[in-house]
Structures are given as C-alpha cells and as structure tokens.
Amino acid sequence: MTQTPLILVTxxxxxxxxxxxxxxxxxxxxxxxxxxAPEGAMSGQGHAITINNTLFLDRVTIxxxxxxxxxxxxxxxxxxxxxxxxxxxxxxxxxxxxxxxGSNSSINIIYSGTMSAAVEGGLEGVPSIGFSLTTxxxxxxxxxxxxxxxLIARKVLAHNGRLEAPFILNxxxxxxxxxxxxxxxxGRQAHARWEEEYDKRINPHGREYFWLTGKFVNLxxxxxxxxxxxxxxxxxxxxxxxxxxxxxxxxxLKKWDFEE
Amino acid sequence: MTQTPLILVTxxxxxxxxxxxxxxxxxxxxxxxxxxAPEGAMSGQGHAITINNTLFLDRVTIxxxxxxxxxxxxxxxxxxxxxxxxxxxxxxxxxxxxxxxGSNSSINIIYSGTMSAAVEGGLEGVPSIGFSLTTxxxxxxxxxxxxxxxLIARKVLAHNGRLEAPFILNxxxxxxxxxxxxxxxxGRQAHARWEEEYDKRINPHGREYFWLTGKFVNLxxxxxxxxxxxxxxxxxxxxxxxxxxxxxxxxxLKKWDFEE
Numbered sequence: 006m007t008q009t010p011l012i013l014v015t016x017x018x019x020x021x022x023x024x025x026x027x028x029x030x031x032x033x034x035x036x037x038x039x040x041x042a043p044e045g046a047m048s049g050q051g052h053a054i055t056i057n058n059t060l061f062l063d064r065v066t067i068x069x070x071x072x073x074x075x076x077x078x079x080x081x082x083x084x085x086x087x088x089x090x091x092x093x094x095x096x097x098x099x100x101x102x103x104x105x106x107g108s109n110s111s112i113n114i115i116y117s118g119t120m121s122a123a124v125e126g127g128l129e130g131v132p133s134i135g136f137s138l139t140t141x142x143x144x145x146x147x148x149x150x151x152x153x154x155x156l157i158a159r160k161v162l163a164h165n166g167r168l169e170a171p172f173i174l175n176x177x178x179x180x181x182x183x184x185x186x187x188x189x190x191x192g193r194q195a196h197a198r199w200e201e202e203y204d205k206r207i208n209p210h211g212r213e214y215f216w217l218t219g220k221f222v223n224l225x226x227x228x229x230x231x232x233x234x235x236x237x238x239x240x241x242x243x244x245x246x247x248x249x250x251x252x253x254x255x256x257x258l259k260k261w262d263f264e265e
Numbered sequence: 266m267t268q269t270p271l272i273l274v275t276x277x278x279x280x281x282x283x284x285x286x287x288x289x290x291x292x293x294x295x296x297x298x299x300x301x302a303p304e305g306a307m308s309g310q311g312h313a314i315t316i317n318n319t320l321f322l323d324r325v326t327i328x329x330x331x332x333x334x335x336x337x338x339x340x341x342x343x344x345x346x347x348x349x350x351x352x353x354x355x356x357x358x359x360x361x362x363x364x365x366x367g368s369n370s371s372i373n374i375i376y377s378g379t380m381s382a383a384v385e386g387g388l389e390g391v392p393s394i395g396f397s398l399t400t401x402x403x404x405x406x407x408x409x410x411x412x413x414x415x416l417i418a419r420k421v422l423a424h425n426g427r428l429e430a431p432f433i434l435n436x437x438x439x440x441x442x443x444x445x446x447x448x449x450x451x452g453r454q455a456h457a458r459w460e461e462e463y464d465k466r467i468n469p470h471g472r473e474y475f476w477l478t479g480k481f482v483n484l485x486x487x488x489x490x491x492x493x494x495x496x497x498x499x500x501x502x503x504x505x506x507x508x509x510x511x512x513x514x515x516x517x518l519k520k521w522d523f524e525e
Contacts, residue, residue, distance in 0.1 A: 052311030
C-alpha cells in the first residue's frame with residue numbers, strides 16, 4: 006500500500022467510551038483516522054437502522070487528535086452508512102468497531118451493535134473488524150486489547166487489495182494482562198444461547214415493568230470455538246458471513262411437499 | 266400432534282398493522298394464538314433488544330378474537346423474550362412473525378425486525394417463520410399472503426417434534442393475486458446490497474439533518490435465489506442459520522501468520 010491507510014472507527018458504547026478512545030489511539034499509529042460514532046450508548050442495537058427518524062451529524066473534538074471525529078444520534082449501522090455516504094472522501098481501507106466493553110463472542114454477535122457496524126462495513130466492501138474485551142468494566146485496562154487491535158488491523162491492511170468482500174472479523178480479547186495472553190486463534194462461533202430472566206418491578210404509579218437480564222449458556226463443547234479459545238487465554242478471531250442461508254436445512258426442506 | 270398447537274404471533278410493524286391482523290386471522294384457524302407485538306412501528310430494528318430501558322407489557326383487545334393479545338414498548342426480539350419468559354404457559358409449537366409490509370428477501374433479513382423475531386424464536390428452540398409481502402402499501406390485499414402463511418404454518422406444524430433446532434424460515438410472498446402465484450420455492454439468500462442515499466435537509470432552526478433512503482441492488486444472477494423466485498411469481502422460502510461463521514474465510518485466515 007503506497008498511500009496512508011484511511012481508517013473508519015465506530016462503536017456502540019458511544020463516542021466517549023474508553024474502549025473507542027483506546028481504539029482511536031491504536032489506529033492513529035497506523036493511518037488517517039475518521040471517527041463516526043453514536044453520541045450515547047447503543048448496546049444491544051443489533052443491526053438497527055434509523056428509518057422513521059432524522060439523523061444529526063456533528064463534528065466534535067474530544068481529545069488532542071489527530072483524528073477527525075463526528076457524533077450522531079443514530080445507531081452504529083447508521084454511523085457506517087453516514088460515514089461512507091456523507092463524510093469520507095473515498096472508501097476507507099479498513100473499518101474498526103469497538104473496543105466493546107463486554108464480549109461479543111458466540112451468539113452475542115447477533116445482538117451486538119459493535120459487530121453490526123462491522124457487518125455493515127463488510128457489506129459495503131470495506132474490510133471490517135469488530136473488537137471486544139471480555140469485561141463490562143467501564144474503567145477496564147485496555148492496553149492488551151489495544152495491542153492486539155493494532156496487530157490485527159495491521160495484518161488485515163497488509164492483505165488489502167487481496168481480500169474477497171465481504172471480509173468481516175469478530176475479534177474478542179480476553180481480559181488478561183498482555184503477558185498472560187497466549188496469542189491469536191481463528192475459530193468458529195460457539196453454539197450458545199441466552200436464558201433470559203426478567204426482573205419484574207412495580208413503578209411508583211403502580212404499573213408493572215420489566216428489566217431484561219439473563220444468563221449466557223455455552224452449549225458447545227468443541228475445542229475450535231471462540232468460547233473455548235477465550236477460556237484458554239487466546240484472542241479469538243471468527244470470520245463472519247452475511248449469507249444467512251441454512252444450506253443443510255435447505256436440502257431437507259426440498260424434500261417437503263409444500264403443494265399437497 | 267394431539268393437543269391444539271400453541272402459536273406465538275409477533276411483528277415489527279406494530280400490533281395494529283394490517284399485516285399482523287391478517288396473520289392472526291390465519292393462525293386462529295390452526296391453533297391457540299397468543300400475540301405479543303410492539304405497540305408501534307419497529308421497522309429496521311434488526312436484532313435490537315432493550316437493555317438500557319424498562320419494558321411495559323399490556324394485555325389488549327383489538328378485535329373479536331379469540332386470540333390473547335399483549336402490546337409492549339419493546340422491539341420484536343423483546344416481544345419474543347417476554348412472551349416466552351412471562352406470558353406463555355409452555356414453549357409454543359410455532360412462532361410466526363409478520364406479515365411484514367415490504368420484502369425481507371436477500372440482505373434485508375439483516376435489517377429486519379420481523380426476521381429478528383423469528384431468529385430469536387429459533388434460538389429459543391421454537392420453529393419460527395417470518396412472513397413478508399413484497400409491497401409497502403399499508404392497505405395492501407393480504408389474502409394471498411394469508412393463504413400461504415396458513416399453508417406453510419400447517420406444513421411446519423405437521424413436522425413438529427422432528428425438526429432440528431434452530432428451525433427458521435424467511436418466507437417472502439410476491440404481491441400478486443392468489444391465482445397468479447405459481448407456488449412455493451426453497452431458495453438461498455440472494456447476494457445483494459443497499460446503496461444508501463441520504464436526503465440532507467435543514468431544519469427550521471438552521472441545523473442539518475438526514476433522512477436515510479436507498480436503492481436495493483441485486484448483485485446475484487443465480488436462478489436459485491429468493492430474488493429470482495419472487496421475480497418469477499413464486500413464494501420464496503429461505504431457511505436461516507444463526508451460525509454466522511464464514512467457514513471458507515476461516516480456512517484462508519488459518520494460513521495467515523498473526524504472530525509474526
């Protein structure tokens with residue numbers, strides 16, 4: 006690559022979250038960075054887009070830079086669309102999303118705004134990586150995550166021009182000191198689910214309301230999954246597809262007689 | 266099946282939308298129907314869940330029944346979680362979502378609240394079907410869609426107990442008179458994308474804002490895709506997976522040396 010890489014940075018925890026500030030710092034070491042991120046928390050937004058509401062986009066300065074930054078009232082996917090259509094002078098060489106406060110391994114990818122931004126980037130033909138750290142602590146130590154974000158971003162950029170689109174990675178980093186992380190492993194999404202438990206309460210006006218809570222249950226005993234590698238102290242990298250067709254089920258369904 | 270099937274109905278256009286009212290009528294002919302749906306429009310919500318806000322759940326009566334109905338301020342995925350955890354006496358035999366006003370074929374599945382509800386049902390081990398009609402007209406004629414929704418729901422129920430979870434179908438129905446629909450075809454998700462175009466305006470206070478608009482572009486010339494079958498006048502059925510691992514890319518990535 007002869008020109009400076011152009012890197013789009015976004016997240017779902019909001020533009021002020023420590024996770025994205027660390028990611029910006031890491032990306033500033035690699036290329037020209039443009040940040041387009043939600044003004045507030047957008048966790049659990051999945052692949053939501055804003056259709057029935059208007060979007061604002063404001064240039065902001067949050068630290069000494071040198072990155073260029075914008076905040077929006079939209080979702081992470083809106084941020085990517087706005088960046089590509091309204092802000093960036095050309096298609097970026099890389100999109101990075103995160104660093105998320107909390108794991109997006111396994112089935113969490115489906116609910117994750119961080120990963121949806123990466124998926125949207127991939128759909129647009131931009132090599133895209135979502136980074137997540139396996140702790141919800143707001144003041145977590147992001148130094149190991151930042152190290153691996155830089156390493157993996159550099160590796161993807163080194164392959165630029167030779168990647169088939171969509172190229173999307175779901176990277177989860179165990180919350181461990183850098184020296185305790187054993188390395189990087191490429192794996193598959195573990196088969197797991199959330200068992201939801203609602204916390205039912207009564208508001209001061211006597212009306213019932215609910216908070217969503219839940220428990221993550223890993224149903225997969227494979228030793229090639231993101232959950233497994235994280236449990237063993239590795240950074241897990243899962244490549245992500247946008248073709249949701251269940252080809253095995255398709256074969257079985259073709260034997261059904263729908264017309265009878 | 267010896268007992269009356271228990272059927273959960275939801276959607277993303279809101280509980281009063283003609284699409285869901287038609288779907289409820291069709292399902293009442295098959296089993297005991299419980300409706301849990303958003304109070305208002307939730308289009309484009311993807312797999313969003315409500316984490317940072319409280320959820321309300323109200324029993325409502327909208328027509329003569331006999332179904333049991335609840336509305337929530339949550340997303341389609343919230344509706345499914347609330348139904349399974351708080352309302353239904355047992356795991357339902359079937360979840361149906363829709364009938365959506367507008368196609369959810371191809372890449373639209375990623376943005377669709379209708380399909381996210383079906384995916385959530387599938388994750389919970391409930392055979393789940395999302396139905397969409399290929400027109401955005403609010404007062405569309407849903408009679409053909411209703412016919413096929415009933416036919417496909419009955420077919421899935423007939424296989425109950427023999428389906429591997431997750432069992433999720435994305436069903437799109439062409440907006441044609443019943444007699445012009447040629448039948449049902451099982452296909453794969455067409456490779457397509459949205460080219461977004463923002464409509465930039467200035468509000469009365471002088472601030473720029475944006476409306477998301479866009480153009481759907483089918484990049485797939487296969488004759489085994491949902492887009493193709495719809496164009497030929499068939500109802501398209503695409504089975505949906507929740508494993509987003511890109512296995513082909515995984516193989517290629519394993520040859521990269523991340524540690525160098």
